[in-house]
Amino acid sequence: MHYTPYRDLLLKLFPNYLKVRKLPLNGGMSCPNLDGTKGFAGCSYCNNRSFSPVFDQAQVAIQEQLDKFVPRLREKYPNAGILAYLQPYTNTHAPLEKLQGIIDPIVKHKEIAGLAIGTRPDCLEDEKIAYLAELNRKKPIIVEIGLQTANDLTLAAINRRHTLAEWTDAVKRCQKAGLTVTTHVIVGLPGETLVDFKHTAEVIRDMKLAAVKIHPLHIVTGTVMAQDYIAGQFKLLEFEEYCYAVAEMIKIIGKDTAIERFSGESPSEMLIAPNWCGERDRIIAEVEKLLD
Numbered sequence: 001m002h003y004t005p006y007r008d009l010l011l012k013l014f015p016n017y018l019k020v021r022k023l024p025l026n027g028g029m030s031c032p033n034l035d036g037t038k039g040f041a042g043c044s045y046c047n048n049r050s051f052s053p054v055f056d057q058a059q060v061a062i063q064e065q066l067d068k069f070v071p072r073l074r075e076k077y078p079n080a081g082i083l084a085y086l087q088p089y090t091n092t093h094a095p096l097e098k099l100q101g102i103i104d105p106i107v108k109h110k111e112i113a114g115l116a117i118g119t120r121p122d123c124l125e126d127e128k129i130a131y132l133a134e135l136n137r138k139k140p141i142i143v144e145i146g147l148q149t150a151n152d153l154t155l156a157a158i159n160r161r162h163t164l165a166e167w168t169d170a171v172k173r174c175q176k177a178g179l180t181v182t183t184h185v186i187v188g189l190p191g192e193t194l195v196d197f198k199h200t201a202e203v204i205r206d207m208k209l210a211a212v213k214i215h216p217l218h219i220v221t222g223t224v225m226a227q228d229y230i231a232g233q234f235k236l237l238e239f240e241e242y243c244y245a246v247a248e249m250i251k252i253i254g255k256d257t258a259i260e261r262f263s264g265e266s267p268s269e270m271l272i273a274p275n276w277c278g279e280r281d282r283i284i285a286e287v288e289k290l291l292d
Contacts, residue, residue: 003255004256010083013114019080020113021077024085025066025085027091031120032090039159039161043148045158045219047223047270066106070111082112090123116182117143118146119144121166124143124174133179136177136179142179142180146183146184147167147200148160149192149196150200154192171183182211182260183211185213186215190234201250201252208257215263216242216274219236220271246283250287250291263279
């Protein structure tokens with residue numbers, strides 16, 4: 001292959017398992033961009049309901065979720081390692097004591113091999129990193145720090161309310177603590193070109209991340225960006241443009257950083273455009289053809 005697949009990283013982190021499967025969990029978190037810490041509008045593209053299969057579990061205790069979902073996954077994959085994944089919103093956006101109440105039961109669970117935590121760079125204070133680093137000595141902890149783009153002007157335009165410098169600082173502090181760090185980026189944000197996509201890829205390469213998720217921008221209901229798109233304020237990348245951009249990014253990123261995915265989808269009832277974003281096999285085939 002022309003890139004390192006995510007499964008290779010998982011085999012390295014979990015050598016006792018031939019397969020590792022993610023188990024999404026909901027820690028009942030909010031986001032500093034939604035609860036007033038930084039703002040109320042949220043990122044302009046974001047509707048958590050569109051990508052989290054456990055969005056409706058926000059009020060369900062973690063132990064109850066584990067009791068419900070672990071046996072189901074174990075029945076389907078009897079020999080796989082289970083990687084718990086705190087997915088919706090920002091999963092370090094809470095006082096340390098609250099985080100411990102959510103995360104400790106997950107890590108202590110005998111069926112859980114490790115934990116991946118989705119979060120933002122501005123919610124990783126030193127005490128939280130130290131706590132995660134301590135857990136990492138018991139089971140692998142993956143910290144997924146969202147970036148979306150390395151262009152500060154775009155970050156401001158999509159209301160991320162953090163900078164590339166903040167992201168870089170959080171990544172370095174987590175790496176220094178021995179944590180496995182990954183990120184995710186969006187290709188096709190309004191106003192960005194291939195120059196921006198390549199710059200983001202260069203930043204990912206230079207930061208020596210363990211893995212990256214690459215997503216096409218897709219417009220979903222209930223977002224500010226949906227209103228802008230419907231008003232004709234910007235255009236989305238065509239399928240061919242997206243695949244070409246991803247291939248160019250992968251060439252820059254290289255094999256030291258695993259590629260977790262480069263497709264993305266939303267429930268059909270929420271997706272406005274593009275109609276091809278969920279065609280995973282088609283996207284993979286086109287990108288791999290471009291990499292040959």
